[in-house]
Amino acid sequence: MSATTWAWLVLLFPLLGSIVIGLTFKVIPAKAAGIIGTLAIALAFACGLGALFTLLGEDPEARHHASSLWDYASVAGLDIKLGIYVDALSIFMVLVVTGVSTLIHLYSYGYMQSDKGYHRFFSYLNFFVFSMLLLVLAGNFVLLVVGWAFVGFASYALISFWYRRTTATKAGMKAFVINVVGDIGLVLAAFLIFQELGTFDYGPAFEKAPEVFTTNEWTITAICLLLLVGAFAKSAQLPLHTWLPDAMEGPTPVSSLIHAATMVTAGVYLIARTHVFFELAPTAADIAAFTGLATLLVAGTIALVMTDLKRAIAYSTMSQIGYMIMGVSIGAYSAGMFHLMTHAFFKALLFMAAGSIIAAMANNQNIDRMSGFGKAMRFTSITFLCGALALAAFPLTSGFFSKDEILAYAEARGGMYMIFTVLGYVGALITAIYTFRLVFRVLPGRPCKEAQELIDTGHVAHEAPTNPATGEAEDTDVGYPGADHHIAEQSWPMRAAMSVLAFLALVGGLIQVPGVDDVLEKWLDPVFENSPLVDIHPSLGADYVGLTIGGVISIVGIYIAYLIYIKHPGTTARMIERMRPAYTLFVNKWYFDEIIDFLVVRPALAIGRFANRVFERVVVDGLVTGTEGTVRGAGGVVKAVQNGFVRSYALLLVAGFAGLALYFLITSS
C-alpha cells in the first residue's frame, strides 16, 4: 500500500470511532465505548507506522506525496481539493499524536470509569484526534484551517465536559473565543497566500514563494505575522495564552492529551510546516522567537508560585512550548520537533500522575493540602518523578537532550541569537526549580488526611464533591465523576499507559544524542533540505559543553528546590516577604487577564452598549417600526373592501369588467 493510503486510513479510524460511539451511545455499554475509542486510535497508530515504513522504503528525496479524494470546493480560478500531504514531518506528527493519544485513551478507560458521560467523553476524544490528524495531514491551507477550527471546537467541548460546572463552561468559552482570534489570523493568512501565490496547495505554494517574494517584503512579513497569530493562540503564547491555565477545568486526560501533548503544539508544527515563508521573512521569525522566549520566562515564573497542581503544570507547558516556538523560529527545526516529541511524553505523563493524585485528593488540586503521597501511592509517585526528571532536563532523560539541542543551535547561529541560549538556560533553571517544588511538596512528608486514609484503608477518600474554585456543590448527574475516583494503583489500564510513557520519558531522548545518532534529524532532513538554516550545526564540542551546562543547571535547580522545600521549610514565607512585589506580580499571572480585560473586553463591551443604546434603539428600531407602520396603514385602507359579503365582491368584479369594457369600446370607436 502506498503511504497516502495509509495516511487516509489514519484519518478514517478516529472519525469512524467518534461517529460509531456518538450514534450508538444508547445501546452499547460504557466499557464498549471505551474499547472502541481506544482501538480506533490504536489502529490509526498502526496505520501511521504503516506509512512510516512505506516512506522508509523510498528514496529520501522522494518522500513527499500529495493525494486528494475529491474536489472540496472548485469554482472559477479556485481549485481546492480534499487533499493530504504526506511527508516526513506530517508522518512524524501523526505518530506522536496517535501514539500518545492511544496511551491517553487507555488511561481514560480507567480514569473516567465512574463518569456518567463516558460515551460522550470517548466520542469527543476520538473526534479531537481526528481533527488533530486532519490538521497535520492537510495538503492545503483550506483543510489546515478546517482542522485548526475542528481542534478548537473539540478543545471547547472537552474543557466544558462537566457542563454543570460554571467555572468549566466559562473556561471553555474563553478558550474558544481566544482560539477563534487565532483562526481569524490563520484564515487571513490563507487569503493573502492565495492572493500572492494563486494556490492553496502546500507543494506549489512553497515552490513559488522564493520566486514571488523578496526577503522581508511586507506581504510575506504580513503573511507570517498572521500565521503567528494563529500559532500563538493555539500554542498559548503571549499574549494569547490566558485560556490554557483555565482549560485545566476539563477532565485530567483532556489536559494531558489536548493541553499538553498535542493540540497546543500545533503552532510549532505550523511554523515548521511553513518554514519556507518564515525564512523569507526573518523579521517575523525573530518576533516569533522572542515571543517564545518571553513566554518561556513569564510562564516559568508563574509556575513557581501556582498552588494549583494542574495549573502549575499548565504554565510549565506554556513555558516548554516557548522553547519549541523559539527553536523552530530560529531554524532549529528538527530540534524543535524533537522537543515537541519528548515534551509530549513527559508532560502527558506528569498530567496522568497528577490526575491520579487529584483523584486520591477527592478532586482537590491545591498543593498546599497535599503531602506524603510518596508513601500512599508508590506507582504514581515513581511515574511523577520520572516525568519531573525529564521536564527538569535531568542528565540522560529525554528532556535533557531535546532542550539542549535547541539552545546549542541558537549558540551556533551566534550573534543576537546568543540571547536565546543564555536566557534559555535561565528558563531551564526556573523549570528545574518549579518542577521539583511540585515534587517536594506533594510526595514526601507526613501524609495528609486523604493520603493517610489511602494508606490505612486502601480506599480513595470520599467527600461530597464541591468545586474547589467556587465552593459550590457539584452536580453528579451530568457526568461529574462524583465520589468515585480512580487512581493508578487500582486500575491496570492507567498503570499500563503510565508505565509506557514513563519509559519513553526517561529514554526517549536517546534517538538523538549528539555524536552518537541522529535518527530524527536524518528523518526530517528531506522536509527542510532547501533551508539554508539547517546547514548550521553546533560542533560536537559545543554540543557537549551545552549538555554539561544543561545538566549542571538542572541539578543545581533541583538542589535549590531541595534546600527550599525539604531542608529549610519556611524559606518560601521569608522569600515572599522579601520579594513582595515580584511575588504579587507572579501570583497574579503578570496581570495578563486584567490587561486583556482592560484593553479588549471592556472597550468591546462599551462599544456594544453604545451600539445598543444608539444604533439599535434609534436606527434599527426606527427603520423596523417605520416599515411596519407604513404597511399597517396601507393595509387599513385596503381592508375596508374585504367585508366578507360574497355578493359585494361579485358586484365589484362586474363593475370592474364593465368599466374595462366601456374603456375599450370608447377607445376603439
Next chain:
Amino acid sequence: MSIEWYIVLSALLFTTGLVGVLIRRSPMVILLCLELMLNAGNLALVAFSRMVGNQEGQVFAIVVMVVAACEVVIGLGLLVAIFRRKLPLNVDELRELRG
C-alpha cells in the same frame, strides 16, 4: 337566422344569471345562476363559431363545460359541508373571511 338573435338571447341569459348572483342569498341559487352565466357564454361561443365557420368556438364551449362541471362539484361539496356543520345557508351570514 342571423347571429343577432343568438347574441341577444345569450345576453339576456347572462344578465339573468348576473342579477341572480347579485341579489340572491342562497348559495344553491347562486350556483345555479353561475351555471346560467357560463352557458350564456357557451351559447355565444357556439353562435360565433357557426358564423365564422370553424370549430374552435365549439371546442372552447366544451372546455367551459368541463370547467363548469368542476366548479359545480366543488360548489356542491361546499354546500353539503356547510349544511352538515349546521351553518346558515346564507352567503351574507357566511362572512368569516372579512378583512
